[in-house]
Amino acid sequence: MEKVIAVILAAGESTRMNSPISKLLHKIGDYFLIELPVKACIKAGVGRIIMVVGHQAEKIKEVVGGRCLYVYQEERLEQVML
Numbered sequence: 001m002e003k004v005i006a007v008i009l010a011a012g013e014s015t016r017m018n019s020p021i022s023k024l025l026h027k028i029g030d031y032f033l034i035e036l037p038v039k040a041c042i043k044a045g046v047g048r049i050i051m052v053v054g055h056q057a058e059k060i061k062e063v064v065g066g067r068c069l070y071v072y073q074e075e076r077l078e079q080v081m082l
Helices: 035-044 057-067
Strands: 005-010 048-053 069-072
Touching (some): 035 048, 035 057, 048 057
Parallel strands (some): 005 048
16 A cells, blocks of 8 residues: 555634644544554555645644644635535
């Protein structure tokens, strides 16, 4: 699966969490939430993981490290509820 590319969207502001910490930086057991999809991609043998970051990007990068290629999303769009 080295030709497969995964894109993880991690740029949201987590406004519904009512927490100053991004939901991706909350822990589930021993892992930060953002680590779970990254570990799943690695286990599946994905060739490249691209993570779209925005809100608290530096903290997310500290947790994930060099396991992903990062793309910064400057402007986050308003959520549309249907």
